[in-house]
Amino acid sequence: MLAINGLQVRYGAIVAVRDLSLSVAEGELVALVGANGAGKSTTMAAIAGVVKPSTGTITFLGQSLRGRSSEAIAGLGVALIPEDRGIFPSLTVEQNLRLGAYLRRGQKDLGKDFASVYRRFPILAERAKQGAGTLSGGEQQQLAIGRALLSRPKLLMLDEPSLGLSPTMVDRMFELIDELHRDGTTILLVEQNVRRTLEIVDRAYLLTNGRLTASGTPEQLRREVDIAGAYMGGRAAAAGDISEGRTG
Amino acid sequence: MQTFLQFILNALSLGSIYALMALGLVIVFGILRLVNFAYGELIMVAGYAWFALQGPGWPWVLLAVGAVIAAGVVSVLTERVAFRPVRSDSLNAMLVTSFAVSTLLQNSALLLVSPRARAVEVPSVLNNSIEFGGLRLGVNDLVTIVVCGAVLLALGALLRRTTLGIALRAAADDFRMLRLLGVRADKVIATAFAISGVLAGVVGVLWITRIGAVTPTVGAAPLLIALIAVVVGGMNGLAGSIVGGYLLGTLTVGLQLFLPQEVLAFRDAFIFAVVIIVLVLRPQGLVKGRYSAERVA
Numbered sequence A: 001m002l003a004i005n006g007l008q009v010r011y012g013a014i015v016a017v018r019d020l021s022l023s024v025a026e027g028e029l030v031a032l033v034g035a036n037g038a039g040k041s042t043t044m045a046a047i048a049g050v051v052k053p054s055t056g057t058i059t060f061l062g063q064s065l066r067g068r069s070s071e072a073i074a075g076l077g078v079a080l081i082p083e084d085r086g087i088f089p090s091l092t093v094e095q096n097l098r099l100g101a102y103l104r105r106g107q108k109d110l111g112k113d114f115a116s117v118y119r120r121f122p123i124l125a126e127r128a129k130q131g132a133g134t135l136s137g138g139e140q141q142q143l144a145i146g147r148a149l150l151s152r153p154k155l156l157m158l159d160e161p162s163l164g165l166s167p168t169m170v171d172r173m174f175e176l177i178d179e180l181h182r183d184g185t186t187i188l189l190v191e192q193n194v195r196r197t198l199e200i201v202d203r204a205y206l207l208t209n210g211r212l213t214a215s216g217t218p219e220q221l222r223r224e225v226d227i228a229g230a231y232m233g234g235r236a237a238a239a240g241d242i243s244e245g246r247t248g
Numbered sequence B: 001m002q003t004f005l006q007f008i009l010n011a012l013s014l015g016s017i018y019a020l021m022a023l024g025l026v027i028v029f030g031i032l033r034l035v036n037f038a039y040g041e042l043i044m045v046a047g048y049a050w051f052a053l054q055g056p057g058w059p060w061v062l063l064a065v066g067a068v069i070a071a072g073v074v075s076v077l078t079e080r081v082a083f084r085p086v087r088s089d090s091l092n093a094m095l096v097t098s099f100a101v102s103t104l105l106q107n108s109a110l111l112l113v114s115p116r117a118r119a120v121e122v123p124s125v126l127n128n129s130i131e132f133g134g135l136r137l138g139v140n141d142l143v144t145i146v147v148c149g150a151v152l153l154a155l156g157a158l159l160r161r162t163t164l165g166i167a168l169r170a171a172a173d174d175f176r177m178l179r180l181l182g183v184r185a186d187k188v189i190a191t192a193f194a195i196s197g198v199l200a201g202v203v204g205v206l207w208i209t210r211i212g213a214v215t216p217t218v219g220a221a222p223l224l225i226a227l228i229a230v231v232v233g234g235m236n237g238l239a240g241s242i243v244g245g246y247l248l249g250t251l252t253v254g255l256q257l258f259l260p261q262e263v264l265a266f267r268d269a270f271i272f273a274v275v276i277i278v279l280v281l282r283p284q285g286l287v288k289g290r291y292s293a294e295r296v297a
């Protein structure tokens, strides 16, 4: 469904992702893990058309995404929930959701989908008329996911959905992703919580300083890589050559 | 008491024009971080459209609608032709473009019409006033208040209820995210310019019928007023510009009414003094907004 080949993304002189190749098949749940600054968010941003790759190809459902705007890529069925969740604080919860359904406006089964989002996230129904900026972090994450689901994405990309959530919310988040996967949604997941992630995914890629250093099924990864080591190593290396002030 | 009610009425009338002026400027600023210096010329376009349409004796409403449409169309055209091509360049490129568009439109009026003021026919009823409990209510003021109120309500409904309106507000929050949801940037920006143009058109009609004439530089004063209202009210939100507009209108009318005759000539100096005091005390403007610092390419 999604195939990336030889992807390189740079921000000025910084090469954030280099020679990255990965694929996601229909119905798969694939994770992209790695230390801070490894290039995970950048990879997702490149897929979604937010940043332009300098080299490499990205194809989605057989179509090249090169040169397409992020709205066009969204139109093809790719939904990205960014690290910062991208909630519109000036809008109500309901209006946020309505924009999630933007690409399907006018379709008659929308009401049903709204109902199912509200069923999945009852707090959103409760807060429907409330300003989205007043929601807690966990509630905002639910809103971001509900909003993305309303577009009925063919590929759902979640960037660190458990970031900043309470332990109970983290549990719920992993359950939810697992559930969405079982329901047949194709998902590309970026996570810091590697242990939990490897419990639910079909396959994972390990990214270190912009390069792929390992990939495979959770069993393979656990066997072949000292995940904790790669993490610490990656983090130490990352701290060495990047400074603060990333936008993620 | 009588003077006070008179004051309220005049302040409301002028304030609501100022509020619309400021809104038209801020609706584009919120999305593009662009202060559109060609905004005043949209008001001028409305004036000349009125001037061009008058004569055959068409109903006033038709002239007004024609003028508003003209300003809206020109606004959308400037976006399409001038701003869109430079949007991905620096913000400075857009600012310079807006100066260029402003000059171009002014010079077109100079060439095509005349550098001299052109009188517009003002509906005579606007100059009438209604006696009401010892109070003289100018029809002009009443019409202004009602029209601006209706436009504000309509705009509020548009921004709150329609999908495109909601998208417009979302764009001011986080344009990148809006595009990730599949909303076309071009469409949102064109809508913002259309609304801005329509507001300029309404302001233009009210302004020009107040002055009774249109000149190529007629938009300069409204632009300055809108800028001041926006800065005082707060750049970062629609509410701020409305507050700023009404405040500035009230201040202007108040000084006009209560300043002693000898210093009346310095009214604007007093206005600027108040503006400066406000900005010293609250540099971010009176109403706190939440527009982010990012802008869309």
Ligand SMILES: Nc1ncnc2c1ncn2[C@@H]1O[C@H](COP(=O)(O)OP(=O)(O)OP(=O)(O)O)[C@@H](O)[C@H]1O
Pocket: A011, A014, A015, A016, A034, A035, A036, A037, A038, A039, A040, A041, A042, A043, A083, A242, A243, A246, A247, A248
């Ligand atoms: N807008 C930007 N401008 C310049 N450099 C950037 C920008 N965004 C990211 N980078 C750099 O690119 C590299 C990869 O960043 P990225 O956000 O993709 O990492 P990440 O794996 O998502 O990290 P984290 O786990 O902290 O979210 C980092 O070195 C970062 O400093």
Ligand SMILES: [Mg+2]
Pocket: A040, A041, A042, A083, A159, A248
């Ligand atoms: Mg990241």
